[in-house]
Each structure stands twice: as C-alpha cells, then as structure tokens.
Amino acid sequence: MSTFRLINALKRQPVDRTPVWFMRQAGRYLPEYRALREKMGGFLAMCKTPEVACEITLQPLARFAVDAAIIFSDILTIPDAMGLGLHFATNEGPQFDNPVRDKKAVDRLPIPDPENDLGYVMEAIRLVSRHNQQVPVIGFCGSPWTVATYMVEGKSSRDFSVIKKMLYNEPAILLALLGKLMQASCLYLQAQIQAGAKAVMIFDTWGGVLTGPAYQQFSLHFMQEIVTFLKKSAPEIPVILFTKQGGQWLENIAQTGCDAIGIDWTQNIKDARKRVGHQVALQGNLDPSILLASPATIKAEVKTILADFGVGCGHVFNCGHGITPDVPPENVQAAIEAVQEGYIV
Amino acid sequence: MSTFRLINALKRQPVDRTPVWFMRQAGRYLPEYRALREKMGGFLAMCKTPEVACEITLQPLARFAVDAAIIFSDILTIPDAMGLGLHFATNEGPQFDNPVRDKKAVDRLPIPDPENDLGYVMEAIRLVSRHNQQVPVIGFCGSPWTVATYMVEGKSSRDFSVIKKMLYNEPAILLALLGKLMQASCLYLQAQIQAGAKAVMIFDTWGGVLTGPAYQQFSLHFMQEIVTFLKKSAPEIPVILFTKQGGQWLENIAQTGCDAIGIDWTQNIKDARKRVGHQVALQGNLDPSILLASPATIKAEVKTILADFGVGCGHVFNCGHGITPDVPPENVQAAIEAVQEGYIV
Numbered sequence: 237m238s239t240f241r242l243i244n245a246l247k248r249q250p251v252d253r254t255p256v257w258f259m260r261q262a263g264r265y266l267p268e269y270r271a272l273r274e275k276m277g278g279f280l281a282m283c284k285t286p287e288v289a290c291e292i293t294l295q296p297l298a299r300f301a302v303d304a305a306i307i308f309s310d311i312l313t314i315p316d317a318m319g320l321g322l323h324f325a326t327n328e329g330p331q332f333d334n335p336v337r338d339k340k341a342v343d344r345l346p347i348p349d350p351e352n353d354l355g356y357v358m359e360a361i362r363l364v365s366r367h368n369q370q371v372p373v374i375g376f377c378g379s380p381w382t383v384a385t386y387m388v389e390g391k392s393s394r395d396f397s398v399i400k401k402m403l404y405n406e407p408a409i410l411l412a413l414l415g416k417l418m419q420a421s422c423l424y425l426q427a428q429i430q431a432g433a434k435a436v437m438i439f440d441t442w443g444g445v446l447t448g449p450a451y452q453q454f455s456l457h458f459m460q461e462i463v464t465f466l467k468k469s470a471p472e473i474p475v476i477l478f479t480k481q482g483g484q485w486l487e488n489i490a491q492t493g494c495d496a497i498g499i500d501w502t503q504n505i506k507d508a509r510k511r512v513g514h515q516v517a518l519q520g521n522l523d524p525s526i527l528l529a530s531p532a533t534i535k536a537e538v539k540t541i542l543a544d545f546g547v548g549c550g551h552v553f554n555c556g557h558g559i560t561p562d563v564p565p566e567n568v569q570a571a572i573e574a575v576q577e578g579y580i581v
Numbered sequence: 582m583s584t585f586r587l588i589n590a591l592k593r594q595p596v597d598r599t600p601v602w603f604m605r606q607a608g609r610y611l612p613e614y615r616a617l618r619e620k621m622g623g624f625l626a627m628c629k630t631p632e633v634a635c636e637i638t639l640q641p642l643a644r645f646a647v648d649a650a651i652i653f654s655d656i657l658t659i660p661d662a663m664g665l666g667l668h669f670a671t672n673e674g675p676q677f678d679n680p681v682r683d684k685k686a687v688d689r690l691p692i693p694d695p696e697n698d699l700g701y702v703m704e705a706i707r708l709v710s711r712h713n714q715q716v717p718v719i720g721f722c723g724s725p726w727t728v729a730t731y732m733v734e735g736k737s738s739r740d741f742s743v744i745k746k747m748l749y750n751e752p753a754i755l756l757a758l759l760g761k762l763m764q765a766s767c768l769y770l771q772a773q774i775q776a777g778a779k780a781v782m783i784f785d786t787w788g789g790v791l792t793g794p795a796y797q798q799f800s801l802h803f804m805q806e807i808v809t810f811l812k813k814s815a816p817e818i819p820v821i822l823f824t825k826q827g828g829q830w831l832e833n834i835a836q837t838g839c840d841a842i843g844i845d846w847t848q849n850i851k852d853a854r855k856r857v858g859h860q861v862a863l864q865g866n867l868d869p870s871i872l873l874a875s876p877a878t879i880k881a882e883v884k885t886i887l888a889d890f891g892v893g894c895g896h897v898f899n900c901g902h903g904i905t906p907d908v909p910p911e912n913v914q915a916a917i918e919a920v921q922e923g924y925i926v
Contacts, residue, residue, distance in 0.1 A: 395905055397870055404874030404882075444826075447846050447868050481789075484828055484847065501792050502829065523792050525742055529749030537749075560740055 238434075240372045242303045246435055246474035246496045246517050248550035254542060255303035256575040257374075258568065260558030261296040262308045266565060268295050279324050280316075283309050284356045290363035297368060299565060300572050303552075304374050304435070307361050307428070311378030311439055314420050315387045317348035328391070335390030337398070339406075342413045347420050350427030357424075358431040365432030375433030377424055379440035379479075380417035380462075381455035384410065396445055403454060410454065418458040422465040429470045437476040437498070438462060444481025451485060460492040467493055476519055480557060483508070490515040501556030506544040517550035522571065524555040527563040531570035538574035583779075585717045587648045591780055591819035591841045591862050593895035599887060600648035601920040602719075603913065605903030606641040607653045611910060613640050624669050625661075628654050629701045635708035642713060644910060645917050648897075649719050649780070652706050652773070656723030656784055659765050660732045662693035673736070680735035682743070684751075687758045692765050695772030702769075703776040710777030720778030722769055724785035724824075725762035725807075726800035729755065741790055748799060755799065763803040767810040774815045782821040782843070783807060789826025796830060805837040812838055821864055825902060828853070835860040846901030851889040862895035867916065869900040872908040876915035883919035 238244050241255040263269055269292060276282045283289055292308040312330050316322035321333030336342055348354055364373050377383075386392070388399040388410075402410045425436045443455040456479075463475050477489055478498030489497050490512040497516050499508050501523035508518055526537045538553070545551045553575045559568065583589050586600040608614055614637060621627045628634055637653040657675050661667035666678030681687055693699055709718050722728075731737070733744040733755075747755045770781045788800040801824075808820050822834050823843030834842050835857040842861050844853050846868035853863055871882045883898070890896045898920045904913065 395870065397873060397905055397907055400868070400870030401873040404871055404878050444847060448849050450868075451847075481826060481847070502789060502796075502826070504793050523745070523795075525740065525745030526749055528742055528746040533749050560742055562742055 375428030720773030
C-alpha cells in the first residue's frame with residue numbers, strides 16, 4: 237500500500253475516496269500561469285527552465301485538492317532533443333524546422349541521453365518532489381506513434397496524410413522511426429522515475445486515427461514495449477496508457493500489462509469497466525467541455541461518472557482530455573468537490 | 582428490385598458485385614475539377630451554378646466505373662439559405678459572418694423553402710438525372726448537429742467549446758436550433774428526392790465528439806426524425822446515416838430505421854456486420870489515406886475489406902471519409918478495379 241491515494245487507485249487497491257487530477261491542470265486557464273508565461277515569453281522557455289516548470293507544476297496544488305502533480309512539460313521534448321528544431325508559432329500548434337521524411341533522416345536521429353539532453357525535465361521533477369510531499373508526481377511522454385506524427389508531418393495535422401503515406405508505402409522507415417522513439421521513451425521515463433516520478437503516463441493522442449490493424453502494429457506495439465521495459469526496470473511504478481478515440485481497443489490496451497487505461501469522454505465508463513476492469517484501473521472520463529457549464533451541471537455530470545464506475549477499486553477521476561484555456565478555475569473546483577463528496581447521497 | 586446495383590445493395594438485395602462510390606469522388610484530386618474551379622473562382626460559386634455542379638458531379642463518371650453520382654454540393658447550404666453569410670476563406674474551412682449564439686438568433690432563423698431558396702441544388706440534381714441514366718444520384722445533407730457546430734462556432738473547430746457550452750448550459754436553445762435544422766433537412770431531402778435523387782445520405786461528421794448520452798439526444802435523435810419523415814414521404818428511397826467516429830453507437834444508429842450505415846476506417850467491418858448487419862447495409866470503409874499508397878497496397882487493402890464483410894448482401898464499398906486532394910486519380914482506379922474483381926481469387 238502506498239501513502240498516495242492516486243497510486244493505490246492505479247493499482248486497484250482500496251482508497252478512502254476516488255482520487256482526482258486533470259490533464260493540463262497546470263495551464264492556460266489559470267491566471268497565474270498566464271502571468272508567468274507573459275514574463276517568460278513562451279511555452280518552450282517555461283518547459284526548459286526547471287524552476288519555472290516546477291512552479292507551474294505546483295500552481296494547481298495551491299488552488300485545488302488534486303491528488304497528483306503532473307510535471308509541466310510537453311510530448312515533443314524528445315524530438316526537440318533529437319535536433320528537429322521545435323518551435324511554437326503564435327496561435328499555431330508545434331512546428332518542426334526539420335521534419336523526418338526519409339530513411340536518411342531517421343538513421344541520423346540520435347537517441348537522447350535523458351540526463352544530458354533532457355536534464356531540464358528531470359531537474360524539474362526533482363524540484364517538484366522536494367517542494368511537495370503531499371501528492372505524487374506523474375511523469376509522462378507521448379506515444380511513439382503520436383510523437384512521430386508531428387515529426388513526419390512537421391506540425392499538427394488533420395488528416396495525417398504524410399505519415400500515413402509513409403505507413404502504407406514505406407512501413408520499414410516508419411517502424412525504424414518508431415523503434416528509435418520507443419527506445420528514447422524507455423530511457424526518458426526511466427530517468428523521470430529515478431528523478432522522483434511516482435507514476436508515468438503515455439499520451440497516444442493520435443492512435444485513434446488509425447485502422448485497427450495499423451493501431452496494433454504502429455502504435456500499441458511500441459507502447460507495449462515501453463510498458464514491458466518499465467515493468468522490469470521499475471515494477472512498482474504504475475503505468476497509464478491513454479489512446480484518445482481508442483475505445484474500440486480497450487481489451488488490447490489492457491493486455492499490454494499497463495496498470496491503468498485513460499479513457500476519453502466518448503466512452504461509457506461502466507461499459508469500459510465491464511470490458512477490462514478486472515485487469516486494469518480506469519482513468520477518466522468527463523468531457524472537458526462540461527467544465528464550461530455551470531457548477532450544478534458539472535457536479536451532476538461528475539456524479540454520473542462516479543456512479544457509472546460504481547463501487548470498488550480502480551478509478552481515477554479525470555477528464556477525457558486536457559482542460560481548455562477558456563475553463564473558469566472555479567469550475568474545476570466544483571468538479572473536485574463533486575468527486576470528494578462521492579456519488580452516494 | 583432496382584436496376585441499380587447501389588440501390589439493391591443498400592436494400593440488402595442480391596447484386597452481381599459490390600457497388601462502389603467514394604465520398605468526395607468529385608473534388609480537388611481531379612485535375613478537371615481544379616481547372617473548372619480556377620475558372621469559376623471558388624467553391625460556393627460552383628455549388629450555386631447548376632450547370633457547373635452537374636458537370637462536376639459527372640466528372641468522376643467519365644473516368645471511373647463508380648456505381649453512383651453524389652450531387653456536388655455542401656452540407657452548409659441550409660445555413661447559407663438561412664442567411665448566415667457563408668464564405669470560404671483561402672486555405673481555411675467554411676466561415677459564417679453571423680454565427681448563431683442566442684435564443685433570438687435561433688428564433689430569427691427561417692426554414693428555407695427548398696425550391697425557392699435552395700433551387701440550385703434541385704436544378705443540379707435534375708440536370709444530372711437528365712444527363713446520366715447509368716447510375717443513381719445520391720442526395721445529401723449534413724446532420725442537424727454537424728451543421729449546428731458550424732453555425733454556432735462560426736467556423737471549423739477543434740474542441741467545439743462554444744457549442745458544447747451551449748449544449749450543457751442552455752440545452753433548450755440548442756435543441757430549438759437542431760429542431761429547425763431537422764425540419765429544414767426533411768424538406769430539403771424530400772425536394773432532392775422529388776428532383777431525382779435515388780438515395781440520400783446524412784453526414785454526421787462531428788457526432789463522434791459527443792458523449793454517448795449527448796450523441797443520442799443532440800445528434801442521433803434528430804437524424805432519426807429525418808429518417809422517420811422520409812420513410813413516410815418516400816419509403817422506397819434508401820437512407821444512409823454516417824457518423825464519423827460513431828462506431829460505439831452502431832446498434833443505436835441501426836434502430837433509427839435507416840437502410841444503411843456508413844462506417845469509418847477505425848472500425849472493423851466484420852465486427853460491424855456481426856453487430857448490425859441483420860438490420861442494415863454497411864457502407865465503407867477504406868482509410869482514405871490508403872489511396873496515397875501504391876496500387877498494389879490499395880488492392881490488398883480493398884480485398885481485405887471485401888473479405889472481412891464476406892459473402893452475402895448489403896455492402897457498398899466506399900472510403901471511411903472523403904478522398905483527399907493529394908490522391909492520384911489512378912489510385913482511385915486501382916481501388917475500383919479491386920472491388921470489381923472481388924475478393925475471391
């Protein structure tokens with residue numbers, strides 16, 4: 237048994253109440269975040285300054301009784317460390333100066349050494365662990381497939397046509413890229429754990445744009461390899477896998493040996509639990525847009541999810557995706573209170 | 582029995598081979614389309630000029646042995662006719678000058694009279710029916726929910742936060758808007774059928790961003806009303822419903838009384854058939870990105886889908902979404918040939 241509610245729930249052990257945290261709980265919806273961002277002049281500079289990343293990670297903890305601190309960082313730190321020239325244009329998503337389009341470009345990519353090349357992340361985790369003992373720190377990375385979409389497309393995409401063309405025409409090149417990202421992710425998450433992360437999460441934001449067989453081969457397979465690696469190197473650390481729009485593949489995700497599955501809001505958590513709840517914990521799954529509604533509506537929707545999950549172990553409350561910038565912080569508070577109250581009147 | 586392969590398949594009656602057509606088969610991937618577009622100076626002008634819309638509708642028929650002609654038009658013709666000021670900025674999606682954000686704006690919306698306010702669509706259908714007797718013309722509209730997302734957001738959206746805020750905070754306003762769109766869509770599809778459409782399809786591109794209960798209440802319910810209306814006014818015309826990312830709700834979609842369900846590429850057509858194939862036909866479901874691969878890969882993937890569906894009636898081959906502008910026309914030809922050959926060697 238851990239002293240942390242989150243860790244116990246992820247391991248499907250008894251807890252006094254459902255733990256709660258939010259994807260992007262440290263972010264643009266918080267005025268104190270926006271103030272700091274203005275001062276620092278950009279997202280990437282904040283990620284790369286450990287004191288600032290630590291401060292931002294702790295910001296939601298000063299406001300809310302959340303049960304975890306997720307390290308403030310980005311899923312594209314690995315390709316940035318590989319030398320792809322990451323930058324964020326105003327009001328645009330991430331962009332790479334040097335997208336990866338052929339075998340040569342893949343062969344050239346180095347596997348970053350976490351402490352040397354991504355030390356700012358580990359340092360931020362150490363700082364957060366030092367300044368906060370109340371809640372566990374969650375480390376994370378993007379799934380190899382999801383990170384690869386940005387590396388190959390060069391930016392956010394709607395139809396992923398460049399990487400899908402590679403997938404269908406030159407699968408060996410893509411598999412080589414995914415293999416490198418998988419290796420890099422193993423080392424990266426291991427280093428985050430050594431720095432103090434008490435749980436880790438792999439974000440597969442774009443696995444859901446694939447066909448079933450392609451999802452297995454190009455996304456889930458590589459997440460499975462990471463899980464297998466971590467279960468050897470740090471067996472006590474829970475691993476959460478999250479594929480957005482991956483509801484059809486819950487059984488396959490559960491078979492990777494992960495401890496918990498993040499589910500998005502398009503799924504019913506009762507059905508999800510019936511399908512895989514004997515194998516893994518479930519994390520989710522409020523529609524983040526509900527945080528734009530009134531506190532009364534928010535509370536009702538939170539209680540529906542708690543009731544749908546039902547009694548028993550293995551639920552971590554969260555949204556089905558990140559908090560959006562237009563959410564009023566008091567609405568997050570309303571959701572947390574509803575979780576604290578539980579669903580039984 | 583119809584003389585048309587497509588109609589028979591949609592009614593799950595025997596066919597000599599699986600019929601095939603493609604969403605956006607008339608579109609930017611065709612050089613003859615791009616030439617015409619340059620001359621006409623824009624997408625909307627082409628939609629609103631019946632002779633041109635007819636010519637574009639027929640373009641793929643001159644190249645390919647497709648089994649249907651889908652009328653060249655847009656899902657936003659109804660809100661345009663309601664006076665919202667539709668326009669397409671270069672390299673942007675659709676935009677409305679006057680988005681609908683409150684009760685007053687909803688109350689003000691007229692229900693367009695199809696022949697008076699959208700006559701250019703009916704005229705184009707009449708022209709296509711006159712110039713082509715080989716294949717049936719498919720008419721279409723957007724689902725009330727999907728059309729409403731553009732009307733409320735004012736443009737394409739990633740997180741749909743404006744309309745979802747309305748959904749959770751002021752559901753009565755949204756339901757009133759959806760009710761008006763439903764009425765307008767009933768009249769619009771009825772008029773398309775009277776003008777010569779031999780099947781109709783409702784495109785619910787964005788139903789998949791909703792939770793299960795919200796999908797039922799705000800999207801599927803209104804599609805169901807349209808199906809019910811059409812089954813009374815034109816019982817012999819097959820109705821196809823397509824909700825992108827709606828794989829979880831196939832059983833519910835089948836219960837609307839529609840004739841066929843369009844399924845996207847993230848679903849397995851074999852599973853889908855097991856779940857609902859005794860009630861409806863299935864249309865789909867090649868990943869449109871596969872049309873960027875080599876002809877050999879395309880043929881293999883087409884044959885996998887044909888084999889997955891298996892023997893028996895009720896399959897219409899299509900992609901799981903529209904053809905993208907970067908697809909080489911000869912790859913569409915390869916897909917069609919693979920369908921013509923069938924999957925049995």
